[in-house]
Amino acid sequence: MKGAARAFWLRSPGEGEIREEPLPAPREDEVLVRSLYSGVSRGTETLVFRGGVPESQYAAMRAPFQEGDFPGPVKYGYLSVGVVEEGPAAVNGRTVFCLYPHQTRYVVPASAVTVVPDDVPAARAVLAGTVETAVNALWDAAPLIGDRIAVVGGGMVGSSVAALLARFPGVRVQLVDADPARAKTAEALGVGFATPADALGDCDLVVHASATEQGLARSLELLSAEGTVLELSWYGDRKVALPLGEAFHSRRLVIRSSQVGTVSPARGNRSYGDRLALALKLLADPALDALITGESAFEELPEVMPKLASGEIPALCHLVRYGKSA
Secondary structure, eight states: OEEEEEEEEEEEEEEEEEEEOOOOOOOTTEEEEEEEEEEEEHHHHHHHHOOOOOGGGGTOOTTTTEOOOSSEEEEEEEEEEEEEEEEEEETTTTTTOOOOOOOOOEHHHHHHGGEOOTTTTTTTGGGGGHHHHHHHHHHHHHOTTEEEEEEOOOSSSHHHHHHHTTSSTTOOEEEEOEEEEEEEHHHHHTEEEEEEGOOOOOOOEEEOOSSSSHHHHHHHEEEEEEEEEOOOOOOOOOOOOOOSSSSTTTTTTEEEEEOOOOOOGGGGTTTTHHHHHHHHHTTOOOGGGGGGEEEEEEGGHHHHHHHHTTTTSSSSSEEEEOTTTT
């Protein structure tokens, strides 16, 4: 054994705590990682914190290194960046990203970590999991030069998609959100902004990421004939009603799902590792710092998570920092 680590656990819906965990000695094919930062994705993680994962989705929603089961007690999370303290020479001493929960130190297979490029700051690298979702979404959507695109929902996933779309030549990209404060995020990412009422229509593609019934309905309204809504929202156990009468059929509209759990069939020659490595490479852009909107110490998570879940602390990605003696 290598001593003990500390981890954040959801004890029961709405209540978190920090627990001591045994830390095994790494085997030859494993690495010991000391955490530098982790990220809280306000959408998925706060849904888990509230106990909103439907029973039918318990298996699908499991994180790679999750311990425990929904609705709790459960150790959940998937945006961790740290330094390899012990491991194979190729990664020893390197800063790495791992789909691991919030924990001070951990041991995982060496194949489970991805080296962070030298031009990507460790704090920004916590965004890799969300940018990976955006990469997969755009592989599914396959936007074309000159497309008119709206991204409805300016949360962490929607803003990541908009940031990548800003790099496409000749496209009209607009981030649409009910919160006018998200205009600052859009400006930092280099895309236009509008509230739902003022959004530009006649879109070839709308990426929906607001996780609201109203947002999805508005996405359909913004499409041109034969346009597509790419649905990225996760609704948990909520039911969603849609206006599929009216002009839905006559305009031949399409609603298509996208989910990061599988690599897009459009890129069937790429692996999960390829997709994550691409996401980390894209994070060299400092504009993406706009997606990190708050910060707290690891020890504060039991008090911070309820505030993130309730919206008392507004956030896209909330950064969790670990001390040098973590």
